[in-house]
Structure formats: structure tokens, C-alpha cells
Amino acid sequence: MAILITGGAGYIGSETVASLVDEGIETVIVDNLSTGHASAVNPAATFYQGDVRDRAFMDRVFTNESIEAVIHFASDSIVADSMKDPLKYFDNNDGGMITLLETMRDYDVKRLVFSSTAAVYGQPDHLPITEDTVKNPTNAYGQSKYIMEQFAKWADSAYGIHFVALRYFNVGGASTNGLIGEDHRPETHLIPIILQVANGERDVFKMFGTDYPTADGTNVRDYVHVVDLAHAHILAMKYLLNGGTSDAFNIGSSTGFSNRQILAAARKVTGLTIPAEDAPRRPGDPAELVADSTKARKVLDWHPQFDDIEAIIGDAWRFAQKHPNGYAD
Numbered sequence: 410m411a412i413l414i415t416g417g418a419g420y421i422g423s424e425t426v427a428s429l430v431d432e433g434i435e436t437v438i439v440d441n442l443s444t445g446h447a448s449a450v451n452p453a454a455t456f457y458q459g460d461v462r463d464r465a466f467m468d469r470v471f472t473n474e475s476i477e478a479v480i481h482f483a484s485d486s487i488v489a490d491s492m493k494d495p496l497k498y499f500d501n502n503d504g505g506m507i508t509l510l511e512t513m514r515d516y517d518v519k520r521l522v523f524s525s526t527a528a529v530y531g532q533p534d535h536l537p538i539t540e541d542t543v544k545n546p547t548n549a550y551g552q553s554k555y556i557m558e559q560f561a562k563w564a565d566s567a568y569g570i571h572f573v574a575l576r577y578f579n580v581g582g583a584s585t586n587g588l589i590g591e592d593h594r595p596e597t598h599l600i601p602i603i604l605q606v607a608n609g610e611r612d613v614f615k616m617f618g619t620d621y622p623t624a625d626g627t628n629v630r631d632y633v634h635v636v637d638l639a640h641a642h643i644l645a646m647k648y649l650l651n652g653g654t655s656d657a658f659n660i661g662s663s664t665g666f667s668n669r670q671i672l673a674a675a676r677k678v679t680g681l682t683i684p685a686e687d688a689p690r691r692p693g694d695p696a697e698l699v700a701d702s703t704k705a706r707k708v709l710d711w712h713p714q715f716d717d718i719e720a721i722i723g724d725a726w727r728f729a730q731k732h733p734n735g736y737a738d
């Protein structure tokens with residue numbers, strides 16, 4: 410029996426595949442390489458290049474392989490892009506979820522772990538955010554992920570597909586051996602952008618908004634190491650295989666860092682000045698997002714190992730130095 414990973418050529422998917430392979434679990438990857446990289450595909454996994462929305466392709470995969478459970482990462486996930494072209498997000502993220510759930514139903518596969526996001530909450534009215542905090546997405550990306558959660562809920566009640574939705578906060582870091590890491594093109598995330606300035610790929614870091622109602626005026630986010638996040642997926646899968654019921658879990662460190670604190674930590678880790686300038690707010694950014702991840706710690710027995718922000722930035726920096734042009738190397 411194998412675990413199917415959709416989006417296994419992407420940043421978080423490839424890290425999760427590496428963890429599954431390390432545990433000796435047979436792994437099958439589906440990815441259309443729209444944002445993923447062929448060289449991030451783990452050679453120990455069976456790889457099918459194709460689109461989760463393509464039912465004939467999915468039939469081939471589910472016919473050829475004995476799939477026991479699915480971990481679904483395949484999505485578009487750039488917030489600003491989702492505001493310019495929301496239907497692209499509903500098509501890929503929600504359309505992909507429908508085809509995946511239909512295929513799972515038809516092949517009697519009853520366990521699903523999938524990527525959700527802190528963006529389902531929008532601007533919360535209290536911190537830290539628990540799973541019960543009101544969901545009020547402020548961008549189409551977050552809305553598309555919340556719709557995926559609702560599709561999963563109805564698929565559970567009608568077809569008995571049990572699921573875990575993991576609502577990640579801000580993901581950072583890279584594999585500790587520096588082999589796999591974050592290579593989004595274009596890159597929009599804070600830590601890799603700061604490191605692109607550090608290694609000379611960009612001239613200056615632009616700090617989006619310095620007048621927020623936070624201690625130093627910049628946004629506060631909760632960072633989780635990608636290796637800890639990968640581990641959360643494996644624990645969630647085991648929870649379902651052991652009879653766990655469908656549920657959603659926040660995955661974050663429960664500690665907030667401002668953008669200025671991240672810049673300062675990156676300067677310390679790299680030993681470089683990293684030129685930066687203040688810039689206007691980026692539309693749609695909530696001031697502060699910090700997770701309460703008590704539920705994942707208790708129910709899934711998830712205990713992050715890398716809760717030090719310098720360790721997260723240090724691993725991302727090692728990957729950036731080993732791969733100055735990302736996977737193009």
C-alpha cells in the first residue's frame with residue numbers, strides 16, 4: 410500500500426515525501442510541475458506528471474497504484490495573484506479538490522490529509538487564533554482553501570472520506586541537509602526574499618508597511634519549520650489510519666515575530682547588512698497572526714523541534730547558498 414502525495418514536487422510536498430521515504434513508506438507523487446520542480450522529485454518515489462483536475466489521469470494513477478491514503482498539497486497559493494485572478498484559484502484549488510474527492514470515492518480510498526492555511530481566518534478578532542476562531546478570509550486564496558475544507562466535510566458525511574485539514578501559518582526553513590528547500594518563482598515570501606537580498610539576487614528588501622498597530626509597526630507572523638510541518642502531515646495521516654475522526658488543526662509555533670525582527674535575525678544569521686527600505690502596506694495583509702496550536706500538540710502529539718527563528722532562517726540560508734539559482738542549478 411502506498412501514500413499518494415499531490416504537489417510532491419513543491420516546497421512542502423517534497424519535504425513531506427522525504428520524511429515518508431525516511432520512514433520506509435511507499436510514496437507516489439502526482440504533480441503537474443506548474444510551480445514545482447522536476448529536480449525536487451524524490452528518486453525513491455514513483456512520479457506521475459499530470460494534473461489533479463484531469464480525471465482520466467487520476468484514474469490511471471489510482472488503477473496502477475494501491476493507494477491507501479492521500480496527502481494533498483497541489484494548489485496555487487500566491488495571495489496577491491488570487492486577488493487579480495480569483496477564478497484561477499477556485500478552478501485549481503477547488504476544482505482539484507472535487508476531482509480528487511470523486512476519484513477517492515470511486516476507488517474506495519477513505520483517508521485524506523490536506524493543506525489549508527491561516528488565511529481562512531482573515532483578520533481575527535482575537536489572538537492567538539484557535540481552530541474555532543471565526544473564518545472570514547480576506548483574499549480569494551484563503552476563500553478557496555476554506556471551500557476545500559467544506560467540500561471535505563460534505564464528502565465525509567456522504568462518502569465516509571475521513572480528513573485532516575492542516576491550517577499552516579507561515580512556513581520557513583529547508584531540509585537540514587540543504588538539499589531541498591523553497592524555490593517559488595516569483596518568490597513572494599518574506600524569509601526567502603530577505604535571503605535573496607543577502608545573496609545579491611535582489612538589491613534591496615522592501616518592508617511592506619511600518620504603521621501597523623503592533624509593537625514596532627510591522628506585521629507579526631508565526632513561523633513553522635518545513636521539517637516540523639512535514640512531520641505534522643505524517644502524524645495526521647497516522648491519526649486517520651488509526652481511526653481518528655475528521656478535523657482541522659492549526660500548525661504554527663504559537664510565537665509571533667515582526668517583520669523587523671525577521672530582518673534582524675536574518676542579518677545575524679548571515680552576518681550581512683542586507684539593505685532594506687520602508688515601503689507602503691501590501692493590500693490584504695492582516696496586522697498580526699499567531700496560532701494556538703495546542704490541539705495539534707494534544708491530539709496529533711505534534712511537538713515541533715525547530716521553534717527557534719534563527720534555526721529556520723539558518724536552514725533557509727544554507728539552501729540559498731547551496732542553490733543560488735534555486736533548482737535551476
Ligand SMILES: NC(=O)c1ccc[n+]([C@@H]2O[C@H](COP(=O)([O-])OP(=O)(O)OC[C@H]3O[C@@H](n4cnc5c(N)ncnc54)[C@H](O)[C@@H]3O)[C@@H](O)[C@H]2O)c1
Nearest residue numbers: 416418419420421441442443444445460461483484486524
Ligand atoms: N508556503 C506556505 O507558506 C504555505 C502556507 C500555508 C499553506 N500552504 C499550502 O501548502 C501547499 C503547498 O505549498 P508550497 O509552498 O509547497 O507550494 P508549491 O507551489 O511549492 O507546491 C505546490 C505544488 O503543487 C503542484 N500543483 C499545483 N497545481 C496542481 C495541479 N492542478 N495538479 C498537479 N499538481 C499541481 C505544483 O506544481 C507544485 O509542485 C499548498 O496547498 C499551499 O496552499 C503553503
Ligand SMILES: O=c1ccn([C@@H]2O[C@H](COP(=O)(O)OP(=O)(O)O[C@H]3O[C@H](CO)[C@H](O)[C@H](O)[C@H]3O)[C@@H](O)[C@H]2O)c(=O)[nH]1
Nearest residue numbers: 486526527528578579597598599602615616617628691694
Ligand atoms: O518583500 C516582502 C515580502 C513580504 N513582506 C511582509 O512579510 C510578511 C509575511 O509575508 P509572506 O508573504 O511571507 O506571508 P503571508 O503572511 O502573507 O502569507 C503566508 O501565510 C498565510 C497565512 O498566514 C498563507 O498561508 C499564505 O499562503 C502564506 O504565503 C507580511 O507582512 C508581508 O507584507 C515584506 O514586508 N516584504
